[in-house]
Amino acid sequence: MRRTLAALAVFVIAVTAVNAYVDRFPLSWDLTAEHSASLSNETLSVLRHVHRRVEITAVFPRDAVGRVEASTLLSRYRKANHRITFRIIDPTLEPGTAQQLGLSEVGQAAVRDSRKVETAQYTIEIDLTSAIARLLRNVSGTVCFTTGHGEHAPDDADQSGLSEAAQLLQSNGYTSRTIDLLARPNVPSSCAAVVVAAPSTSLGAPAVKALKTYLDANGKAFVLGDPKAAADVSPVTSPWGIGFEKGTVVEADPSAHLPGDVTAPIVAKYSESSPPVRGLGPSFFPGVERVFSRNLNNPGLATAEVAFTTPLSYLDKSSVKSFDEKADRKGPVPIGATADYSNVSAPGTSKARVNRTRVIAWGDVDFATNAFFGEAANARLFIQGIDWLTQPEELVTAVPNFPKIRELKLTASRSRYMLLLTAGIVPALFVIAGAMVWVLRRGR
Amino acid sequence: MIRAVFRKELKVLWASPLPYVLGAVFHAALGVLAWGQLGGREQAVFQPIVPIAGFLLIVAAPILTSRTIAEEARTGTLELLLAIPVSRTKLVVAKYLAVVTTLVALIAPAGLFVLLLSLYGSPDTGPIVTGTVGLVLLAAAVGAIGVFASSLTTSQPLAAIAGLFAVMVLWFAHAGSDVLSVGGFLGGFSISERLRSFAGGSIDVGDLLFFFSLIAVSLAAARAAVESRRWR
Numbered sequence: 001m002r003r004t005l006a007a008l009a010v011f012v013i014a015v016t017a018v019n020a021y022v023d024r025f026p027l028s029w030d031l032t033a034e035h036s037a038s039l040s041n042e043t044l045s046v047l048r049h050v051h052r053r054v055e056i057t058a059v060f061p062r063d064a065v066g067r068v069e070a071s072t073l074l075s076r077y078r079k080a081n082h083r084i085t086f087r088i089i090d091p092t093l094e095p096g097t098a099q100q101l102g103l104s105e106v107g108q109a110a111v112r113d114s115r116k117v118e119t120a121q122y123t124i125e126i127d128l129t130s131a132i133a134r135l136l137r138n139v140s141g142t143v144c145f146t147t148g149h150g151e152h153a154p155d156d157a158d159q160s161g162l163s164e165a166a167q168l169l170q171s172n173g174y175t176s177r178t179i180d181l182l183a184r185p186n187v188p189s190s191c192a193a194v195v196v197a198a199p200s201t202s203l204g205a206p207a208v209k210a211l212k213t214y215l216d217a218n219g220k221a222f223v224l225g226d227p228k229a230a231a232d233v234s235p236v237t238s239p240w241g242i243g244f245e246k247g248t249v250v251e252a253d254p255s256a257h258l259p260g261d262v263t264a265p266i267v268a269k270y271s272e273s274s275p276p277v278r279g280l281g282p283s284f285f286p287g288v289e290r291v292f293s294r295n296l297n298n299p300g301l302a303t304a305e306v307a308f309t310t311p312l313s314y315l316d317k318s319s320v321k322s323f324d325e326k327a328d329r330k331g332p333v334p335i336g337a338t339a340d341y342s343n344v345s346a347p348g349t350s351k352a353r354v355n356r357t358r359v360i361a362w363g364d365v366d367f368a369t370n371a372f373f374g375e376a377a378n379a380r381l382f383i384q385g386i387d388w389l390t391q392p393e394e395l396v397t398a399v400p401n402f403p404k405i406r407e408l409k410l411t412a413s414r415s416r417y418m419l420l421l422t423a424g425i426v427p428a429l430f431v432i433a434g435a436m437v438w439v440l441r442r443g444r
Numbered sequence: 445m446i447r448a449v450f451r452k453e454l455k456v457l458w459a460s461p462l463p464y465v466l467g468a469v470f471h472a473a474l475g476v477l478a479w480g481q482l483g484g485r486e487q488a489v490f491q492p493i494v495p496i497a498g499f500l501l502i503v504a505a506p507i508l509t510s511r512t513i514a515e516e517a518r519t520g521t522l523e524l525l526l527a528i529p530v531s532r533t534k535l536v537v538a539k540y541l542a543v544v545t546t547l548v549a550l551i552a553p554a555g556l557f558v559l560l561l562s563l564y565g566s567p568d569t570g571p572i573v574t575g576t577v578g579l580v581l582l583a584a585a586v587g588a589i590g591v592f593a594s595s596l597t598t599s600q601p602l603a604a605i606a607g608l609f610a611v612m613v614l615w616f617a618h619a620g621s622d623v624l625s626v627g628g629f630l631g632g633f634s635i636s637e638r639l640r641s642f643a644g645g646s647i648d649v650g651d652l653l654f655f656f657s658l659i660a661v662s663l664a665a666a667r668a669a670v671e672s673r674r675w676r
Binding site: 004005007008011012015016018019022023026027028029030031032033034036037038068071072075079404405406407408409410414415418419421422423424426427428429430431433434435437438441 | 458459461464465467468469471472473475476479482483485486487488489553556560561565566567568569570573574618641644645646647649650651653657660661664665668671672
């Protein structure tokens with residue numbers, strides 16, 4: 001008897017050990033058509049860089065919608081890298097923990113290691129991976145907003161201000177500050193990125209020179225124009241192959257602009273090949289001008305137009321609110337562009353180093369202002385752009401593999417029929433079969 | 445030997461009212477709960493059906509398996525079986541296979557959902573295949589746990605309660621991992637978490653190994669429990 005029990009104990013220990021070993025090296029087959037049961041390649045790439053313990057704490061009450069999905073997603077992160085642990089807390093049961101981690105809303109998640117806490121706005125792959133990427137980066141990037149030329153300001157809480165954008169930067173691990181290029185035309189090298197938010201007066205040569213000097217030295221810029229802003233920001237972006245064209249985009253496709261406002265186009269689909277906009281949901285631009293890219297024949301410079309209005313739209317340059325073939329430009333109109341310049345200094349030597357300048361430009365500032373920042377995917381458009389500017393290539397946003405919507409064509413009568421069949425007839429068949437067996441047995 | 449015990453066990457099981465009552469209750473509950481989910485989503489997806497069927501299965505399985513060894517021990521027929529030169533392993537495996545066959549037959553009509561989903565939509569076949577594999581593995585695992593519970597006692601109700609308690613603990617193990625912040629350690633023992641991977645459309649080697657391990661450990665323990673009767 002003792003030998004049997006001992007053998008059983010050894011068997012249990014061996015089985016547990018094999019399970020623990022196999023769990024460390026996840027191997028699975030995703031049989032879904034869209035590979036939606038797997039983490040995206042971008043996420044897996046980020047997770048390969050996790051070499052220290054990272055804990056994810058998500059906030060969901062016990063009966064909250066999305067808790068199960070969040071748990072499934074977090075399990076995938078853990079399976080992909082066992083240094084990642086997770087827990088889901090109920091804010092009503094653990095209000096102190098949620099508060100300590102700065103989690104105020106259901107669905108948020110805190111990603112932390114021994115040094116830092118980063119917040120994911122929602123417990124979804126794109127936000128979690130972005131938060132982990134920021135954690136890995138382990139530096140607090142400073143985003144500098146230019147002032148002095150009538151730019152929209154990060155400390156302005158009015159409708160036209162950028163205080164909500166500054167708050168989002170803060171919750172995503174950035175610090176923000178302003179730099180007055182009128183009083184002191186110099187961009188500190190400590191700025192991880194500089195935001196030029198639709199100046200209303202011309203920047204002037206000293207400010208443009210300061211921005212050029214900064215960008216030449218591996219700088220990163222987020223430049224916003226606007227049809228309503230008198231100043232032209234092209235001098236900042238043109239050395240990097242991006243230009244702004246004055247005028248207001250008029251969107252004639254009723255499904256692609258805000259109700260009742262043809263000058264507020266909605267961009268529903270972004271370029272999948274461009275990281276700063278990849279995977280974005282629809283966002284809108286209340287009053288937007290054209291932003292275009294051009295080839296400067298510079299082998300180290302890659303430019304791209306990343307967002308377009310529909311073919312029914314046009315750039316209204318004559319302000320007559322109807323298409324003027326001579327003056328206006330037919331759609332689709334590009335309204336966002338990126339430039340990515342890189343070269344290697346001292347190639348072939350031990351001091352070889354990759355230098356990189358990045359610029360992202362949008363023809364509208366309003367989407368980032370307090371009036372519209374919280375709507376559609378506008379906030380994500382902003383933060384994803386900043387992430388792209390400031391983070392290493394492999395740590396930029398991940399795009400989840402979304403499952404296709406498979407409609408079930410149910411009518412009331414079909415529902416009744418299906419319910420009757422599965423919950424009525426099938427159980428009845430079991431009962432009939434049981435009764436027949438009972439009758440047969442009694443007959444013997 | 446295995447075949448003879450297997451056939452006899454199947455015959456005894458299906459001669460009792462248990463599979464019919466459990467089958468009727470299982471499908472009535474599954475029908476109502478699953479269409480509630482599918483109606484709310486309005487999508488031709490098999491995923492929400494799997495955990496519902498899984499939960500109903502873990503409730504039904506211990507009741508069905510409770511008699512396998514406990515009843516034979518109570519009536520004394522087990523002693524007769526043990527008196528003849530028959531391998532304890534073969535005896536346990538044969539009874540186990542009969543139970544699993546019955547459980548699979550019990551849940552098989554759930555395939556009707558696949559037909560109906562295909563009739564009124566175009567479901568992804570991947571999650572249907574993996575979900576079915578997951579449910580069969582779950583049936584095999586909870587069947588093994590039930591046989592083990594049945595081998596511990598001569599009381600059928602006690603075996604059902606013990607089996608139910610064991611599978612419930614395993615089903616809800618992940619809830620402990622949420623609360624205790626053990627990074628999914630307890631979650632690793634959760635059969636509902638393991639089933640969720642299958643329901644979602646993926647087959648994980650770790651999940652397969654987990655279910656097979658659960659079966660092997662439960663059957664080994666059942667065999668040890670049967671063996672121990674020789675010493676009583």
